[in-house]
Amino acid sequence: MDKILEVKDLVVGYKGKNGFVRAVDGVSFDINKGETICIVGESGSGKSVTSMSIMRLVEFENGKILNGEISFKGESLTTKKADEMRKIRGSKISMIFQEPLTALNPVFTIGKQISEAILFHHKIGKEEAWKEAEKLVRLVGISDPEGRLKQYPHELSGGMRQRVMIAMALASEPELLIADEPTTALDVTIEAQILELLRNLREEKKMSIMLITHDIGVAAEMANRIIIMYAGKIMEIANTLDIFEQPLHPYTKGLLESVPKMDGQRGVPLKSINGSIPSLNEIPDGCRFSPRCPFATEKCHQEAPAMETRGDRQVACWHVDYLLEHSLLDVEEEGEISIES
Amino acid sequence: MNHSQEETSAATKEPLLKIENLKKHFSIKGGGMFNSKRKIVKAVDDVSFHIYKGETLGLVGESGCGKSTLGRNILRLQEPTEGRVFYKNTNILEQNNRELRKLRKEMQIIYQDPFGSLNPRFTIGQIIGEMYEIHGIASGLEKEAKVKEMLELVGLDPSRYHSYPHEFSGGQRQRVGIARALALNPEFVVADEPVSALDVSVQSQVINLLMKLKKELGLTMLFIAHGLNVVRHISDRVGVMYLGKLVELSETDNIFDHPAHPYTAALLSTVPEADPKLRKVRIVLKGEVPSPANPPSGCRFRTRCPLATELCVQEAPSLKEIRDEHFVACHFPLEKGQSLKEAIELLNKEKIAN
Numbered sequence: 001m002d003k004i005l006e007v008k009d010l011v012v013g014y015k016g017k018n019g020f021v022r023a024v025d026g027v028s029f030d031i032n033k034g035e036t037i038c039i040v041g042e043s044g045s046g047k048s049v050t051s052m053s054i055m056r057l058v059e060f061e062n063g064k065i066l067n068g069e070i071s072f073k074g075e076s077l078t079t080k081k082a083d084e085m086r087k088i089r090g091s092k093i094s095m096i097f098q099e100p101l102t103a104l105n106p107v108f109t110i111g112k113q114i115s116e117a118i119l120f121h122h123k124i125g126k127e128e129a130w131k132e133a134e135k136l137v138r139l140v141g142i143s144d145p146e147g148r149l150k151q152y153p154h155e156l157s158g159g160m161r162q163r164v165m166i167a168m169a170l171a172s173e174p175e176l177l178i179a180d181e182p183t184t185a186l187d188v189t190i191e192a193q194i195l196e197l198l199r200n201l202r203e204e205k206k207m208s209i210m211l212i213t214h215d216i217g218v219a220a221e222m223a224n225r226i227i228i229m230y231a232g233k234i235m236e237i238a239n240t241l242d243i244f245e246q247p248l249h250p251y252t253k254g255l256l257e258s259v260p261k262m263d264g265q266r267g268v269p270l271k272s273i274n275g276s277i278p279s280l281n282e283i284p285d286g287c288r289f290s291p292r293c294p295f296a297t298e299k300c301h302q303e304a305p306a307m308e309t310r311g312d313r314q315v316a317c318w319h320v321d322y323l324l325e326h327s328l329l330d331v332e333e334e335g336e337i338s339i340e341s
Numbered sequence: 342m343n344h345s346q347e348e349t350s351a352a353t354k355e356p357l358l359k360i361e362n363l364k365k366h367f368s369i370k371g372g373g374m375f376n377s378k379r380k381i382v383k384a385v386d387d388v389s390f391h392i393y394k395g396e397t398l399g400l401v402g403e404s405g406c407g408k409s410t411l412g413r414n415i416l417r418l419q420e421p422t423e424g425r426v427f428y429k430n431t432n433i434l435e436q437n438n439r440e441l442r443k444l445r446k447e448m449q450i451i452y453q454d455p456f457g458s459l460n461p462r463f464t465i466g467q468i469i470g471e472m473y474e475i476h477g478i479a480s481g482l483e484k485e486a487k488v489k490e491m492l493e494l495v496g497l498d499p500s501r502y503h504s505y506p507h508e509f510s511g512g513q514r515q516r517v518g519i520a521r522a523l524a525l526n527p528e529f530v531v532a533d534e535p536v537s538a539l540d541v542s543v544q545s546q547v548i549n550l551l552m553k554l555k556k557e558l559g560l561t562m563l564f565i566a567h568g569l570n571v572v573r574h575i576s577d578r579v580g581v582m583y584l585g586k587l588v589e590l591s592e593t594d595n596i597f598d599h600p601a602h603p604y605t606a607a608l609l610s611t612v613p614e615a616d617p618k619l620r621k622v623r624i625v626l627k628g629e630v631p632s633p634a635n636p637p638s639g640c641r642f643r644t645r646c647p648l649a650t651e652l653c654v655q656e657a658p659s660l661k662e663i664r665d666e667h668f669v670a671c672h673f674p675l676e677k678g679q680s681l682k683e684a685i686e687l688l689n690k691e692k693i694a695n
Binding site: 188258260262271277 | 403404510511512513540541542543544545546548549552553567569570571573574575593594597607608609611612613614615616617618623625626629630
């Protein structure tokens with residue numbers, strides 16, 4: 001399969017009092033052509049920082065790519081100059097954000113903003129661009145496109161604004177669309193509309209999508225492959241079905257079990273992960289998940305596991321081979337698992 | 342039948358709260374800079390229901406449906422425009438401030454935002470201890486002992502009595518909020534989106550804590566949330582709101598297995614589920630929730646309802662009991678066992694036949 005994006009050993013730091021705090025610490029993955037990949041993680045997992053690094057947007061908020069390599073269709077993005085990067089941003093790679101209101105300019109009409117995006121990437125006239133904008137707005141399912149183009153962002157609802165953002169992102173016919181929590185600020189029925197729109201666009205435009213979400217349910221619906229991140233590192237990468245049928249990393253298992261199922265038994269205590277997410281200033285030694293992991297052994301607390309490849313899956317856990325043989329979902333109580341270290 | 346259902350039916354006998362025709366209308370400035378005409382937003386419009394002693398009543402709906410406003414009005418944290426709220430047969434809305442303060446001990450609220458709802462300049466000892474002081478229950482060492490007891494109850498280390506809110510994680514802060522709400526041993530608690538701001542792995546800890554405390558302390562709870570899976574897990578009964586109206590109310594299993602209102606059915610079909618094999622029949626509703634300042638005539642859901650007819654335009658349906666303990670406000674409720682998809686197909690056939 002053709003790889004469209006490759007990320008290798010990415011380290012991203014933010015300047016703090018005592019040097020750089022590593023928000024992303026050694027992350028490697030790739031995205032195939034036409035594939036939808038979901039990065040799932042909780043706050044502080046580094047999922048958004050990873051996507052901002054691909055767009056080289058971290059530099060605008062005091063961040064820095066400290067190490068690693070990002071290449072898009074074989075071309076390195078990490079070494080590109082600012083003006084070269086600007087040409088790639090929003091043309092070959094587009095991005096949509098969680099907050100569509102803050103991402104739109106309040107003093108320009110929707111039509112002006114979309115056609116400007118079109119003019120930036122295509123050599124056509126203003127009128128033509130406006131027509132093009134109308135087409136895009138219709139494509140993302142906004143009724144009365146002519147009227148809508150004359151409106152300002154504040155006149156639109158949250159769902160409509162997100163559709164406008166998607167229309168702008170599509171203006172340049174990108175090959176990769178990065179969507180950072182695109183439905184988090186929206187209601188369920190509107191979320192369903194936007195997810196359906198993204199699914200349809202994927203079929204129609206044959207583009208790759210990198211979707212960042214904290215909602216494992218959204219990932220289950222959208223993804224071909226899922227990347228699970230925790231505290232700046234990737235814990236596990238696998239096909240969507242594999243993640244849900246046989247999670248290998250104990251964190252993935254914990255995450256899946258913390259969510260109440262719509263057909264699960266009501267009223268019983270939910271399984272949960274002990275403790276809380278570590279702050280980036282106090283990353284634990286060894287495996288970052290080890291203080292919260294019910295299966296952690298001495299080795300886990302001392303030494304960080306590397307990413308291991310088994311078949312078409314990748315896991316960062318010392319106990320990968322044991323976990324492959326014993327389905328984690330069958331292992332009920334902590335301590336029941338006995339791992340020789 | 343599991344245990345929690347038995348408890349519900351036992352609790353069914355005695356309403357702790359009776360909410361009757363409750364309305365909360367806000368007056369807002371009309372659109373535009375030069376338009377001074379005021380508009381009325383009916384955030385909660387003529388809502389009536391009971392909350393039974395010992396039950397957890399879940400309240401769901403999308404943003405702007407009035408669920409939080411309803412919760413606040415029941416506690417009189419906001420003054421309702423009209424209606425009656427009976428708590429143990431006294432109408433709270435007729436109580437004066439002094440009487441109300443007594444009642445406040447028995448009725449508390451847990452807020453969504455564990456950051457904004459705790460004063461950053463107070464230690465958690467002060468935040469929780471304040472409850473005892475205001476109500477003249479305890480002070481000094483006695484107060485400290487009581488606060489530490491509460492901290493232990495919600496799973497926090499009592500030695501952190503002197504810590505400030507910023508020293509705690511989101512989940513821990515929500516535990517502080519819970520400790521504060523439960524400090525006076527209330528009988529009724531409104532939990533307004535108590536886990537929405539928390540990360541998934543921490544969310545389940547707080548849900549478990551709430552369920553445990555509810556059982557141990559015999560609380561009655563109004564649990565407001567938009568996460569349907571969480572509401573299903575924790576609630577004995579569930580109410581569904583849309584644009585200021587209560588559109589459906591029943592036991593949790595009825596709501597989730599046999600929804601009668603088309604809105605409830607559509608809402609349930611759109612929940613993204615953590616199981617890729619369950620790609621279900623999704624009924625994606627068209628359009629968006631209309632503005633509460635300008636709601637549609639007749640049934641408020643009719644602009645998005647796949648089953649709407651002329652009758653729905655003309656006449657607003659009232660909340661009626663269509664099956665045992667199953668209340669719906671709809672002219673054409675779904676039959677038990679009938680899916681929304683089947684109902685839509687049936688309607689289309691009828692249209693063609695006519």
